[in-house]
Amino acid sequence: MKINLSQGSRITINGVEYSGRNVTITNGRVTVDGKEQEPALQRGPITIAVAGNVETLDLVSGKVEISGNAGTVSSASGDIQCGNVAGNAETLSGDIHCHAIGNNATSMSGNIIMKG
Incomplete structure (x- = not known):
């Protein structure tokens, strides 16, 4: 999993x-x-909450909630919730809940719901 946060954003993982x-x-x-954090994550589902943009x-599996906007968001398995997405939002298995998506939104086995 890789996340690039905008300046001033905070992230909570599990x-x-x-x-x-x-x-x-x-x-x-x-x-x-570049600095490894303690403690290691426990096995099981990953829940990510971002306060900011x-x-x-890019996540393999887990639930993602972004209180602000995103450039691009992808998850192989898990729901995505955020404000606006400038680029693509995609998940193979999960729902996408966003205000607006600049490019494409895809979900193989989930719903795409535009909040507005």
Whole structure:
């Protein structure tokens, strides 16, 4: 999983808040701006909440809630909720709830709901 946050945004992953702009999760380890964080994530579903804007978010599976806007958002399996998306919003298995999407919105087995 890779997330590039806009300046001033905060991210919470499974209830733990992190500060930084570049966040990755690899094998349960969270890295923020190149520094590995403690503790490691427990196995199971990932829930991500962003207070602010996201430039890009690419997630294998999990629930994503963005209180602001996004450049592009993708998840292989999981729901996406956000404000406006400038680029694409896509999930293979999950729903997309956004105000407006600049390019394409795709979901293989979910709903695309435009809030407005």
